[in-house]
Amino acid sequence: MNRLEYLTSLRRILEDGGLPREEINDAVRFYEEIFLDAGAEKEEETSENLGSPEELARKILMDSGIHVEGDAVFQMEAAKTHEEQEQEQEYAKKSAQQDRNNMLVKLIIALVTSPLWIGALCAVGGVAIGLLATAAAILFAFFAVGFTMTVGGIVTLFTVYPAGIVLIGTGLIFLGLGGLIVVPAVKGIWKAMVSIFNGAVSCLRNYESDGNGKSWRKIFGGRTV
């Protein structure tokens, strides 16, 4: 880029950036003199040394306290030296690598220990389901016994009627008790099943969203591979 192209471009960008006219003239004059004093035969070289007009304008605007593109983060970026940026990139690369390693370690550990945790999970699940089934069975038993006794009592009524009355009475007691507990019991069983299901789902979700492998680091004392 020659002197004229460079300075025209610089002026236009500074105008777009909203720099006061006086400051624009000052800056353009300064860089024009740099071009002229460096010599007409060195114009390309000078413009290369200065960096692109966009970069230079950005510097000038920032020195005047004008936010470029209204982005606060950008200013922080620009204030960093080249070396710092390199270090950051290096660091970002390393931590990305570490994350991948952590994911791999997680996976391997999960696979290796699968006999343990699958067993434990099944045991816990089994016990929970067993308890629920027991509750349901007891409820069912109340109705079954109540119904059987009542029906049996009605049949016995025609042969040994006092025994029939006792049987019908006892059967009705069981049916009554069953009727009393059926609504709260069914509700309770339903709630228990829902919370077991939710617990399992959120447990899985936590492990997935834990991208930094914190939980594993906690378990293994922060060692990384």
Add this chain to the structure above:
Amino acid sequence: MGFPISAGLLDSMVLSVVDKEDTYGYEITQYIRRAVDISESTLYPVLRRLQKSELLETYDKEYMGRNRRYYHVTSKGEEALADYRRQWCIHKRMVDSILMNEGGENI
């Protein structure tokens, strides 16, 4: 290059260059480049800052059919330069006492 140049150091170096003889932007850069790798885009804000704080003033002088802007150190600038030099001597001694193991017994 290992040691970054601070703004204060750059200010004082520019003052010192201009103090020797009134001079212009391009020459100041060339001069300072003997010691530090800087570009004109680094120098421009330094010159503006020094003008704003009235340590430098400018005047135009004709050169080959155009006006060249010359910089001149004001009396306030002279004082600032003397102060910068004193501070630099102290700073240099302190750094040398550690980095070059010089005069460590004085601290």
